[in-house]
Amino acid sequence: xxxxxxxxxLRQYTGDVTALDVDxxxxxxxxxxxxxKFPELAPHLEEGLAVAIDGQIYQDAxxxxxxxxxxxxxxxxxxxx
Amino acid sequence: xxxxxxxxxxxxxxxxxVRPDGVDKVTGRAKYGADxxxxxxxxxxxxxxxxxxxxxxxxxxxxALALPGVKAVVTSKDFPEQPSEFIxxxxxxxxxxxxxxxxxxxxxxxxxxxxxxxxxxxNEKAALAALDAxxxxxxxxxxxxxxxxxxxxxxxxxxxxxxxxxxxxPPTKASNISKRVEFNLGDVDKGFAEADLIVEREFxxxxxxxxxxxxxxxxxxASEDGSAxxxxxxxxxxxxxxxxxxxxxxDISKIRVTSSEIGGGFGGKTVVYLEPxxxxxxxxxxxxxxxxxxxxxxxxxxxPTSGGTVKVKIGVKKDGTITAGEAEITLQxxxxxxxxxxxxxxxxxxxxxxxxxxxxxxxxxxxxPKVAAYRAPGGPISTYGVESxxxxxxxxxxxxxxxxxxxxxxxxxxxxxxxxKFGPVxxxxxxxxxxxxxxxxxxxGPNQGRGLAAGFWFNIGGETTVSLQLNEDGTLTLMxxxxxxxxxxxxLCMMAAEELKVDVSKIRPIIADTSSLGYNFLTGGSRxxxxxxxxxxxxxxxxxxxxxGRAAKLWDIPEEAVTFEDGMIRPAGxxxxxxxxxxxxDIAKVAGKTGGAIVGYAAISAQGxxxxxxxxxxxxxxxxxxxxxxxxxxxAIQDAGKAxxxxxxxxxxxxxxxxxxxxxxxxEYIYGEDGKLQNAGFLDYRVPVASDLPMIDxxxxxxxxxxxxxxxxxxxxxxxxxxMAAIGAAVRRASGVRFFELPMSPPKVLKAMKAAGKx
Numbered sequence: 030x031x032x033x034x035x036x037x038x039l040r041q042y043t044g045d046v047t048a049l050d051v052d053x054x055x056x057x058x059x060x061x062x063x064x065x066k067f068p069e070l071a072p073h074l075e076e077g078l079a080v081a082i083d084g085q086i087y088q089d090a091x092x093x094x095x096x097x098x099x100x101x102x103x104x105x106x107x108x109x110x
Numbered sequence: 111x112x113x114x115x116x117x118x119x120x121x122x123x124x125x126x127x128v129r130p131d132g133v134d135k136v137t138g139r140a141k142y143g144a145d146x147x148x149x150x151x152x153x154x155x156x157x158x159x160x161x162x163x164x165x166x167x168x169x170x171x172x173x174a175l176a177l178p179g180v181k182a183v184v185t186s187k188d189f190p191e192q193p194s195e196f197i198x199x200x201x202x203x204x205x206x207x208x209x210x211x212x213x214x215x216x217x218x219x220x221x222x223x224x225x226x227x228x229x230x231x232x233n234e235k236a237a238l239a240a241l242d243a244x245x246x247x248x249x250x251x252x253x254x255x256x257x258x259x260x261x262x263x264x265x266x267x268x269x270x271x272x273x274x275x276x277x278x279x280p281p282t283k284a285s286n287i288s289k290r291v292e293f294n295l296g297d298v299d300k301g302f303a304e305a306d307l308i309v310e311r312e313f314x315x316x317x318x319x320x321x322x323x324x325x326x327x328x329x330x331x332a333s334e335d336g337s338a339x340x341x342x343x344x345x346x347x348x349x350x351x352x353x354x355x356x357x358x359x360x361d362i363s364k365i366r367v368t369s370s371e372i373g374g375g376f377g378g379k380t381v382v383y384l385e386p387x388x389x390x391x392x393x394x395x396x397x398x399x400x401x402x403x404x405x406x407x408x409x410x411x412x413x414p415t416s417g418g419t420v421k422v423k424i425g426v427k428k429d430g431t432i433t434a435g436e437a438e439i440t441l442q443x444x445x446x447x448x449x450x451x452x453x454x455x456x457x458x459x460x461x462x463x464x465x466x467x468x469x470x471x472x473x474x475x476x477x478x479p480k481v482a483a484y485r486a487p488g489g490p491i492s493t494y495g496v497e498s499x500x501x502x503x504x505x506x507x508x509x510x511x512x513x514x515x516x517x518x519x520x521x522x523x524x525x526x527x528x529x530x531k532f533g534p535v536x537x538x539x540x541x542x543x544x545x546x547x548x549x550x551x552x553x554x555g556p557n558q559g560r561g562l563a564a565g566f567w568f569n570i571g572g573e574t575t576v577s578l579q580l581n582e583d584g585t586l587t588l589m590x591x592x593x594x595x596x597x598x599x600x601x602l603c604m605m606a607a608e609e610l611k612v613d614v615s616k617i618r619p620i621i622a623d624t625s626s627l628g629y630n631f632l633t634g635g636s637r638x639x640x641x642x643x644x645x646x647x648x649x650x651x652x653x654x655x656x657x658x659g660r661a662a663k664l665w666d667i668p669e670e671a672v673t674f675e676d677g678m679i680r681p682a683g684x685x686x687x688x689x690x691x692x693x694x695x696d697i698a699k700v701a702g703k704t705g706g707a708i709v710g711y712a713a714i715s716a717q718g719x720x721x722x723x724x725x726x727x728x729x730x731x732x733x734x735x736x737x738x739x740x741x742x743x744x745x746a747i748q749d750a751g752k753a754x755x756x757x758x759x760x761x762x763x764x765x766x767x768x769x770x771x772x773x774x775x776x777x778e779y780i781y782g783e784d785g786k787l788q789n790a791g792f793l794d795y796r797v798p799v800a801s802d803l804p805m806i807d808x809x810x811x812x813x814x815x816x817x818x819x820x821x822x823x824x825x826x827x828x829x830x831x832x833x834m835a836a837i838g839a840a841v842r843r844a845s846g847v848r849f850f851e852l853p854m855s856p857p858k859v860l861k862a863m864k865a866a867g868k869x
Contacts, residue, residue: 034529036293036529037292037293037452038276038289038291041275076197076203077196081530084530084531084532084533085530085717085817086530086570086719088570088572089572089573089715090715090717093717100531102528104456104528104529105291105456107568107569107570108453108483108570108635109483109485109486109487109568109634109636109637110320110376110380110482110483110485110487110634110635110827
C-alpha cells in the first residue's frame with residue numbers, strides 16, 4: 030500500500046490524521062478512497078491540491094499511477110507569477 | 111557572462127538565433143494591448159472609489175447616460191452575483207464572488223481605486239464627463255492598511271462573513287484573517303534543544319508592484335448574436351476567457367480571446383480587471399469598446415504583491431549544522447483573501463536539508479488592492495527573512511556564508527519542509543559556481559560590502575496545446591497558446607528545429623487565439639518553455655511519424671521499415687529496398703496527394719516540472735553622507751536544467767535580479783493616514799533603471815530535469831527570490847548596520863547608520 034502524507038491544513042478534515050497507508054493504483058483512486066474515509070476531506074480534494082508521488086509533484090493528474098510502495102504527499106497546488 | 115554549460119550536444123538547442131518577434135518589436139510594428147483599433151470603437155473608462163473603505167448607499171447613472179456621446183454604463187448590477195466557493199481555475203483555485211466584487215464593487219468599496227461603474231462613450235472627453243456625472247453616495251467606514259494592524263482586536267472588519275479557517279475550534283467571530291496554514295517537519299523543540307546558537311529576528315517587507323511597463327488594456331467587440339471577441343494583453347487568454355464567461359454568465363464557446371504582444375506581466379496579468387467590463391459595455395452599446403488603464407489606475411487598482419511580516423528563528427550547532435528552523439509569516443492579501451502565504455511558507459526553508467521545521471502563515475485582508483501573483487509569489491518575502499538570518503548566523507559563527515550554506519544545502523533526496531523529497535536539483539552546483547566565480551574573489555573598495563543569498567521556486571507544468579503544421583514548401587508554422595513574454599517563440603522553434611533537423615528560421619511561430627487551439631493554461635509558474643516545449647517536441651515527433659508514413663506509402667514498404675535520420679527520411683535498412691531519401695520538404699510537396707496536410711498536434715497536461723535553485727552575489731557601496739546604496743556589481747547564478755536559448759535565460763536572470771534590487775532598495779506602496787496611496791506613478795514609485803545598475807552578470811548552471819526531453823526547468827521566477835537578502839547582507843558589510851525592513855532606502859539607511867554611529 031502507498032504511504033500517504035497529508036500536508037498543511039488538511040489535518041483539520043481528517044481528525045488530525047496526517048499519515049496513513051492507502052491501497053490505490055492511481056491519484057483518482059486515492060482521492061476516492063480518502064474521500065470515503067474522510068468525508069469532510071472529499072470536497073477539498075477537488076480544490077487546488079497537488080500530489081507528490083515519490084518526490085515528483087503532479088497537478089491535475091487524476092490518472093497518474095501510484096505504485097504499491099510509493100510515498101505520496103498531498104499538498105497545496107503550486108501556481109506562480 | 112560566464113557559462114557552466116556542458117559541451118553542446120545539440121545542433122540548435124543551446125545556440126542563440128535571432129528571435130522571430132524581434133524585428134517587429136524594435137520597429138514598433140508589434141501590436142500591444144492598446145494598439146488594436148476597430149471601426150466605430152468606443153472609449154471605456156472606469157469610475158473608481160475615492161475612499162479606502164465605504165458602503166455604497168446608491169449609484170445614480172441617469173445623468174451620465176443622458177450626456178451626448180455616452181453609449182453605455184455598467185455597474186455591479188450588470189454582473190450576476192456569484193456564490194462564495196473555491197473553484198479550480200486559472201492560478202489554482204479562485205473565488206468568483208471575490209473576483210466579481212473586485213472587478214466591480216457591490217455593497218462596499220474596499221480600497222481606494224476600487225471600480226464602482228464603467229462607461230463607454232464616443233471619445234475620452236465624453237467618457238470622462240460621464241464619470242463625473244455618475245452620482246455615488248457613500249457611507250465612509252474606518253479603514254485599515256497594515257497587516258499587523260488589521261489583525262488587532264477592534265480593527266475595522268472588511269468582510270463580516272470572514273471566519274478564519276485552519277484554526278481549531280473554528281472562531282465564532284469574523285476577523286481579517288482569512289486563514290492560518292501550518293507546515294511541520296520533525297520536532298522543532300528537539301532541534302532547538304540541540305542547537306549551540308539560536309537567533310531570532312522579525313523582518314518587514316512592503317507591498318511592491320510588478321511594474322510592467324505596458325498597462326492593462328483590451329478591446330472588446332460583442333455581437334448581436336451573443337458572441338464576442340476580445341483582444342487583450344494577458345499572460346493567459348484561455349484563463350481570461352474562462353473568467354469573463356463566468357463573470358458574465360456567457361458560454362465559453364461564444365468568447366474568442368486573442369492575446370496581444372505583452373509588455374511585461376510578471377504574474378500581474380494572470381487575472382481580469384477591465385476585460386469583463388469591456389465585454390459588458392460592448393454588449394450594451396453594440397459597438398467595440400477599448401479600455402486602457404492609466405499608470406495611476408495600474409498602481410491603485412491592479413494587484414501588487416503582498417507586504418508582510420516574517421518572524422524567523424534558526425538554531426545551529428557550532429560547526430554550522432542547522433538543527434531547526436521556525437517561521438511565522440503574515441501576508442497582506444489586499445481587500446480579498448488569497449495572499450501567496452502558502453507558497454511563502456513552503457519556500458521559507460526550501461534551500462536547506464533540515465530535520466526540524468515549523469512554519470505558520472496567516473492570510474490577512476486590509477484596505478489595499480487585491481494582491482496578484484508576482485514572480486515566485488510569496489517566496490521572496492519568506493526567503494528574505496530566512497536568508498538574512500542565515501547570513502547573520504554565518505557572521506556570528508565566523509563562517510563563510512557559502513560554506514555555511516554548502517553544509518546545509520538541499521540536494522537530491524532532501525526532504526523539503528513541505529513534504530516530498532527533491533529529485534536532482536542544482537543548489538550545490540550553484541553555490542560551488544559562486545565560490546569559483548571571479549566576482550566572489552574580487553577585492554572591494556571603501557564603503558563597499560558583498561552579500562550572497564540562495565533562492566528556490568517549485569515550477570509547474572499544466573494544460574498545454576501546440577500545433578505544428580508542415581507547409582507545402584517544407585517550412586513550418588508553429589501555433590502555441592502560452593503568451594510569449596520572454597522569448598518563448600524562439601525557444602519553441604528551436605526545439606522543433608532540433609527535432610526536425612531544419613533551419614530554425616524556416617519555422618514561423620504564432621500565439622494562437624482561444625478558438626484556434628485547444629486549452630492552454632497561462633504563462634506563469636515558470637511553465638511555458640517547459641510545458642509548451644514538451645508539447646512542441648510531441649508535435650514535431652508526430653510530424654516525423656506522419657512523414658515517415660507517407661514515405662512508406664510512396665515506397666510501398668511498411669512504415670516500420672522507414673526511419674528519420676539527420677533530417678532525412680530513409681529506408682531503415684537494405685531489406686527495406688533501395689529508395690532515395692526524402693526530406694521533409696520532399697514529403698510536404700506531395701502531402702496533398704498522399705493523404706492531406708501533415709499537422710503535428712499535441713494536447714497534454716505537462717507533468718514532471720522540476721524546481722530551480724539560484725544563488726546571487728551582490729556588491730553594494732553605501733554613501734555614509736546620504737545613506738544611498740549603489741549596487742556596484744551583481745552576479746545571478748541559477749540552475750536552468752538546460753538553457754534552450756541562453757540569451758533568454760540570462761534575460762530572465764537579469765530581469766528577476768533587477769526587480770529584486772528594486773524591492774530591496776526603493777520600491778514600496780506608501781499610504782497616508784487617509785488610507786490613500788501616495789505614490790501611484792513611476793516618479794514616486796522608484797523602479798531601478800539601467801543607469802542605476804551595473805551589468806547583471808549571469809552564470810547558467812545546468813543540472814538537467816530528467817522529465818523533460820531537453821532537460822528544461824522553469825527559470826523565470828527563482829531570480830527574484832535571492833536579491834533582497836543578498837543586498838541586505840552586502841549593505842550590512844558596507845555600512846556596518848544590519849537591516850530588517852525593506853526597502854533599504856536612503857533615509858532609512860542614513861538614520862540607522864547615524865544611530866549606530868556609522869555615518
